[in-house]
Amino acid sequence: MTLLVVQALNGVQLGLLLFLIAAGLTLVFGVMDFINLAHGVQYMLGAYLGVAFAGLTGSFWLGLLLASVVAGVTGIALERLVFRHLYGRSHLDQVLATFGVILTLNEAVRVLWGTAPLQMPMPDALSGSFQLMEGLRYPVYRVALIVAGLLVAVGLAWAVNCTRAGMLIRAGASNAAMVSALGVDIGRLFTLVFGIGAMLAGFAGVMAAPLVSVEPSMGDNLLILAFVVIVIGGVGAIRGAFVAALMVGLVDTLGRTMVTDAFKAALGASAAARVGPAVASMLIYLVMAAVLAIRPAGLFPAARDA
Amino acid sequence: MFGKLLGALALAAATVASAQAQPVKVGVVTTLSGPAATLGQQLRDGFALGIEKLGGKLGGMPVDATVLDDELKPDVAVTKVRGLLESGKADIVVGPIFSNILQAIFKPVTESGAILISPNAGPSTYAGRACAKNFFVTSYQNDQPHAVSGQYAQDSGYKRLFLLAPNYQAGRDALAGVKSKFKGEIVGEEYVPLTQMDFQSEIAKIAAAKPDAVYAFMPGGLGIALVKQYRQAGLANIPFLSAFTVDESTLPAQGDAAIGFYSGASWAPNMDNAANKTFVAAFEAKYGYVPGSYAAYAYDTAMLLDAAVKKAGGVADKAKLAAAIETADFASTRGAFKFGVNHYPVQDFYLVQVVKRADGKYQTETRKKVFTADIDPYAAQCKMN
Known part of the structure; x- marks a missing residue:
């Protein structure tokens, strides 16, 4: 029972990390109808910038701040230089161009920092841990990650629902052409959304860096999960991304815990060790398929006038 | 990219001095792109350091080395290795890091008559029934x-x-x-x-x-x-x-x-023998990082080849060279070194x-x-x- 609670906590934490990445992706996809495969690379870039700035300033917090800002600025620069020219084009063109950005940035990181994985130390203030169950300590840092994820969620919900920019973003998500016709500078709005998305991805990268291996292409796998999240949640919806991210985090973590054990009862230990992991890693995709079968536009689709 | 170039240059520079003599042509197949590039670099650096220590020669003969990046893709590895073999640029192929790459290049290399030496991958596939006269492993069997x-x-x-x-x-x-x-x-x-x-x-x-x-x-x-x-x-x-x-x-x-x-x-940087001390000190001085087994086994491979080429009096007769490798006496970073019947090491x-x-x-x-x-x-x- 305790184990289940611990695993649920782990699932929530993974979900919130996914939310940080998916939030930006869903806005960009929803508002601009733009498929940005390079979003995962922005997460990686955030982690590398975090290591670099934390090393330069000697402070994790300054590193986090500077890396998030620079990641946001990089996102804006990419939008101006590359992505802006692709809004009117087909999704295939966008996929190809942003895939090119992935290759370029991965290689750039390799040239700048080398291929060897880097280390990001935890901030001293959060490096403690507390007893969660017998023999298992839970790092305070992971609690901080949960809190940061929740704060960002609340902040985004407020910004999208209660501010003028947020209203425009919502309007842009349902009908960009009409927003433009009403005299709003849609180009600036897009740049803003892009900057925020890139900054959130960068922020997630720095926050994850002390827990994982900081290496080129570290964002590639997360990108796939992030797409699963926005498809489940409904494209363009922050609330959908939040619910779906938690769902994916919980299903993935609890699935890895329980599926093999469940098969063990039915199939015996050795067969379960073969089948279990395979089924566990499929679970989130099964959930996605189920959600799409029932609600083809996702759980909370942004209202869209076709 | 940059590192690959430097490594190739280091190997090539060693060969320029005595370009007239018939060189020993070595192809180094390793992974230099993707997340696993760190391992491939160690292999390349370890082998390059060995050749450098030997004055750019193997068994007194100049070395003409070509470094290939297999990109951790079996099809890429096969294409590049075939190109190397067909242009007559490999008496000996050293590599790779990963077993799936080895499985892809094994046939092309061994059937061409060249000697294949793996300084890392040691799959069970070629340790048993499919063992081959001109294939050697200097690391370990994967199990x-x-x-x-x-x-x-x-x-x-x-x-x-x-x-x-x-x-x-x-x-x-x-x-x-x-x-x-x-x-x-x-x-x-x-x-x-x-x-x-x-x-x-x-x-x-x-x-x-x-x-x-x-x-x-x-x-x-x-x-x-x-x-x-x-x-x-x-x-x-x-x-x-x-x-x-x-x-x-x-x-x-x-x-x-x-x-x-x-x-x-089967190896660690602190192993107490003269060859290992020389290797670790020289490696850290030259490359600025602590070598792992990938580098040590590649360095051993260079030393092994040096002793074998010397003993065989050249690389023209491949059967003679293979026989010389089987019993080559060289100073390994692991201390004593010998091959078993299947050309995989017998070691501690x-x-x-x-x-x-x-x-x-x-x-x-x-x-x-x-x-x-x-x-x-x-x-x-x-x-x-």
């Missing part, structure tokens, strides 16, 4: 480093072991290797996706199972994440046994989190442990000899003719 931990756990009287590996063939083979030596109870056997980055779920299971020790085969980034999170969860009081999870390629990123963790290996294996050195860098150090002159389980099936 052996895993068996070390199984034997150590058995010898230490551990009763309950928890096993962790990625969900692919090598992961399953690794755990089979451990289980072949450990007779106690396996209280958990977890296979995770190769793309996993968060191990909280497995860590909670380990804590709940309370094993006497954990065995993990988690290469590259997987191991970096696992080791950090294992330490953060306060589990480090449970002995952490492994292979390819804490080594010189991952330690810079794992840092203090890996101190005290164990691995199974050690439990090694991660330490932080006085200069703040990390390395593994030998703690206990677990196997003496160990012969891999497939050698008996090899009928070399």
